[in-house]
Each structure stands twice: as C-alpha cells, then as structure tokens.
Amino acid sequence: MSYKKKVIITGGSRGIGAAICARLIKQNYSVLAVCRTSPNMAGVDHIACDFSDKYQRINVFKSLRDYGPIYGLINNAGIATPNLLEDFDLDIYESVMTINATAVAELTAAVVPSMIQNKSGRVVNISSELILGFATRTAYSxxxxAVSSFARxxxxxxxxxxxxxxxxxxxxVETDLFIKxxxxxxxxxxxxxxxxxxxxFGKPDDIANMTNYLMSEEAAFLTGQTIYVCGGSSLGSVSF
Incomplete structure (x- = not known):
C-alpha cells in the first residue's frame, strides 16, 4: 500500500475549502479538515474547531502535533465582515484578525515542527486580491x-x-455565498x-487546482510568493 502524504486544511466544509479537499483526495493525499462543520466528504477526516474560541484553538492545535508526519498545511478558513472606517467597530476588527491571521500563525507554529523533522513540507495561505484595497474591508484586507506576508x-x-x-x-469566486x-x-x-x-468569475476548482500545484513536487522551487488567481481582475481596479 502506497504512503499517503498528510495534509491539513482549515475551513474545508464548503466553497473553496471543499473544492481543495476534493482535489487533494483525488491526488491521493490523506486530508484532515479542521473546521466547525464536517465536510461530509468520503476520505476526509474532520476535527471540529471554532477559530474564534481561543481555548478551542489551543487544544485542537496542540492535538495536531500527534497527528503524525504532516506534509502540507492549507490555511483557508476566514471571515469577511464589512465595516466602514468611519463606523469602526473594534469587536469586528478583532474577530476578523483573530480568525484570518492570528489563528493562521498559531496553527502553522503548531504543525511546522513535523515538517522540520521530515525536512519537507508545504504551507499555503489563502489570501485575497483585496489586499490591494477595498472599501469597507479594513480588517479583511x-x-x-498579513497571511501573504507570513508566506514571505x-x-x-x-x-x-x-x-x-x-x-x-x-x-x-462563485461560491454559494457569492452567488447569494x-x-x-x-x-x-x-x-x-x-x-x-x-x-x-472564478470557480472553487480554479483555486483548488493552484493549491494542488503548490503541494506538488513540480512547485518545489517556488516559495515566498503570492499568486493571484483572479482572471486578471487584480490588474486594474478591484472596486467591486
């Protein structure tokens, strides 16, 4: 029986995350989704975690150290809550930053020792072209x-x-939420x-395909980069 490389993904139950899970399963990876809701997908293991809860994060992330040799980590979980600067809400800001950035650093710090031990690994952070700026998205952008900077x-x-x-x-990307x-x-x-x-518009599979490439041996000389998968929209205005 061939060895399956272990990959952890956050936010794998729907949208882009679910597409990534399906793509990696197809490529014969062993996939563990860490998210509130189970992906309900054959071949995907699940650990429940609410990333807004500090103590859940501590306990779940600590448990992942015993998951076995980890090859890949995909930091996909995130939220976007609109908030104009003139109506700045600290609770919204802290919630977005905690889930989208702080939890990414915490989880990566927890699992990267396994990659260091194996002298091999991949980390992929799902960022957004809105890092270029977008009204009402102070915290999200x-x-x-931050996660693009983490990668560098x-x-x-x-x-x-x-x-x-x-x-x-x-x-x-045409996720169910986007279409709604x-x-x-x-x-x-x-x-x-x-x-x-x-x-x-992009499809979840467009992002899944790029993620699969970055996990592969073909991307072994690619690191520290932010890759825009956007159909070219980042080349001009992103004032959607």
Whole structure:
C-alpha cells in the first residue's frame, strides 16, 4: 500500500475549502479538515474547531502535533465582515484578525515542527486580491495582507528545511455565498464581471487546482510568493 502524504486544511466544509479537499483526495493525499462543520466528504477526516474560541484553538492545535508526519498545511478558513472606517467597530476588527491571521500563525507554529523533522513540507495561505484595497474591508484586507506576508517571512525561515510557503490571492469566486450576494442578472454581479479580463468569475476548482500545484513536487522551487488567481481582475481596479 502506497504512503499517503498528510495534509491539513482549515475551513474545508464548503466553497473553496471543499473544492481543495476534493482535489487533494483525488491526488491521493490523506486530508484532515479542521473546521466547525464536517465536510461530509468520503476520505476526509474532520476535527471540529471554532477559530474564534481561543481555548478551542489551543487544544485542537496542540492535538495536531500527534497527528503524525504532516506534509502540507492549507490555511483557508476566514471571515469577511464589512465595516466602514468611519463606523469602526473594534469587536469586528478583532474577530476578523483573530480568525484570518492570528489563528493562521498559531496553527502553522503548531504543525511546522513535523515538517522540520521530515525536512519537507508545504504551507499555503489563502489570501485575497483585496489586499490591494477595498472599501469597507479594513480588517479583511489587512488580515489577508498579513497571511501573504507570513508566506514571505516563513519562506525565509523555513527554506533551509525544504519547506515551501506561498499564498494564493483569489479574485471573485462563485461560491454559494457569492452567488447569494450577487444573483444572476443583477447589476452588482455584472459590475464585478466587467472588471475581469477573462470575462468570467472564478470557480472553487480554479483555486483548488493552484493549491494542488503548490503541494506538488513540480512547485518545489517556488516559495515566498503570492499568486493571484483572479482572471486578471487584480490588474486594474478591484472596486467591486
């Protein structure tokens, strides 16, 4: 029986995370999803964790140290709560930063010793093209810029252990939530579509395919980068 490389993903129950789980299972990885809701997908193990709860994070992340040799980590979990600067809400800001950035650093610190021991590994942070700036997203844009910066910093720290760290910055992706907020035929949907040179929205599989590539041996000389998977929308205005 062939050995399956173990990969941990956060936020794997729906949308982009679920697509990544399905793609990695297809590539014969052993996948563990750490999220509140089970992905309900054959071949995916699940540990429940509410990333807004400090003590749950501490206990769950600590338990992952005994998960076995870990090859890959995909930091995908995140929230986006609109908040204009003039209406700044500290609770919203801290919640977004905790889930989108602090938990990413905590989890990576917990599992990277396994990669160091094996002298091999991959870390992929799911960022966003909104790191370029977007109205009402002070916390979200900052948190996603943070995980892109994490990838650069960790690439410098962990390269000597043959661990590659990168970030993916998706553009607008047609998840169920996106479709709900941007219904077919709506003006807001068309406005966003008009800003994408390739003329379509992203699909969860577009992000899953890039994640799979970054996990592969073909990406063994790629580290410290933020890769925009956005149909070209990051080249111009991102004022969706």
């Amino acid at each position: 900052a948190s996603k810029a 910093t960790w690439a410098l720290e962990l390269g000597k252990y043959n661990i590659c760290c990168n970030a993916i910055a998706p553009g607008p 907020n941007n219904p077919e035929g709506s003006a807001v949907r068309q406005s966003k579509l008009d800003k994408i040179p390739l003329g379509r």
